[in-house]
């Protein structure tokens with residue numbers, strides 16, 4: 161089959177792929193985007209946005225139950241999971257329409273099917289509708305993302321556990337949900353499903369929740385889960401699973417104890433979607449874990465082939481994929497942009513939220529970076545007091561004196577995700593911590609807490 165030639169072939173329509181397609185298309189370049197699944201990738205369909213939609217529904221359920229505390233009387237509260245799903249799906253459907261419209265407006269050719277390399281910059285697509293096409297790009301861009309990993313536990317695959325994809329489409333309330341993994345996906349779903357009314361147990365292999373964060377963060381999240389009625393078992397490994405998720409399950413742990421449950425959600429990290437790509441036939445090297453090897457310009461080992469987003473081993477957040485798109489866009493269009501040294505903020509959308517940017521205390525210690533710590537309880541911020549939401553803390557890492565730069569910031573508490581941007585902006589501008597300490601912030605806002613926080617920075621290292 162003679163290949164069809166395009167200036168640009170993009171595999172995967174996720175965050176990085178779609179923005180690159182729309183940008184190059186608008187510049188009048190020929191672009192083909194190959195997508196085997198949902199148009200627009202994980203974020204709008206099965207990840208960030210639908211989870212935040214459902215989490216907000218769970219917050220409403222929690223607030224209604226708590227209404228009495230605020231002097232509001234309600235009747236008996238019931239959760240309709242079908243309506244929760246319908247609200248989520250309506251948002252996802254609206255976004256699908258926006259995506260399709262953008263693809264059409266940009267003059268991009270959307271090729272629905274699975275692509276794999278058959279030669280340098282040459283992709284064979286097994287079309288979802290049947291048949292195949294062979295596309296050759298002057299440039300090829302990979303944005304194939306990752307999927308939920310399935311740990312090799314005997315009986316796990318046969319139990320048909322849910323991943324985040326199925327959990328977002330439940331339409332019913334699990335009686336007892338077991339979640340394998342106490343990371344981002346596990347914690348966000350655990351709290352939401354518990355608030356809707358499920359019994360929830362988290363089984364986490366490591367000894368801490370969100371184990372890449374500082375121990376005080378893991379401890380605070382453990383306390384939150386405990387207060388919400390989520391059972392957390394740390395340092396446990398499932399040795400075998402029997403039964404079917406959605407019906408009845410027996411999960412045997414190392415050591416022999418057994419947990420009986422009705423539903424199982426696997427949230428134990430991600431596996432890159434490069435295993436079906438025949439990357440070697442395109443001259444594209446993968447690392448030992450299957451991520452595409454790239455340099456800091458996101459060029460792969462093959463001439464004219466770039467990789468972006470999670471498949472390129474970038475931090476697993478949508479805003480990072482978006483920044484990868486900007487790095488590639490600028491490099492392709494004649495500029496020079498690198499991923500090196502970029503500041504990566506992130507938020508965990510539990511209630512309250514966890515937000516972080518820059519160095520953590522553990523990282524500073526490991527890297528031998530001298531620092532000062534400022535820390536206050538969220539309860540000192542009057543805005544949090546007005547909302548009866550005193551849980552959590554604000555913590556900043558400042559360089560050792562006389563260097564007054566802010567090295568890192570963590571907030572666990574109400575509005576943490578919005579507060580994060582203020583400190584990140586100061587960090588991007590290279591402002592000394594004293595600028596925030598002495599800043600005049602509106603009252604009563606959470607930002608006011610930044611003046612309180614930075615006033616706690618020790619003057620001497």
Ligand SMILES: Cc1cc2nc3c(=O)[nH]c(=O)nc-3n(C[C@H](O)[C@H](O)[C@H](O)COP(=O)(O)OP(=O)(O)OC[C@H]3O[C@@H](n4cnc5c(N)ncnc54)[C@H](O)[C@@H]3O)c2cc1C
Nearest residue numbers: 172174175196197201202207208275305469470476477478
């Ligand atoms: C439950 C959950 C919640 C999350 N919440 C957040 C959040 O709140 N904030 C945040 O920043 N991040 C969040 N993330 C992470 C975020 O979703 C990802 O980092 C982001 O979507 C990754 O985008 P990407 O560009 O790497 O590609 P993806 O969005 O993963 O897109 C890759 C696309 O490639 C397609 N594809 C794969 N192989 C092929 C092939 N061979 N041929 C054709 N097409 C192919 C796939 O179908 C997919 O559509 C969440 C993740 C999960 C799982």
Ligand SMILES: NC(=O)c1ccc[n+]([C@@H]2O[C@H](COP(=O)([O-])OP(=O)(O)OC[C@H]3O[C@@H](n4cnc5c(N)ncnc54)[C@H](O)[C@@H]3O)[C@@H](O)[C@H]2O)c1
Nearest residue numbers: 311341342343344345346364365366427428429476507508
């Ligand atoms: N709010 C957000 O931005 C958001 C939300 C969800 C996901 N994400 C992204 O998606 C990524 C993947 O999320 P995730 O929760 O799947 O992974 P994760 O890496 O955050 O957490 C995985 C957890 O599973 C545990 N684990 C691994 N194998 C296990 C096993 N066999 N049994 C029990 N526990 C096991 C690990 O100890 C770890 O605590 C995150 O790292 C994050 O970057 C972001």
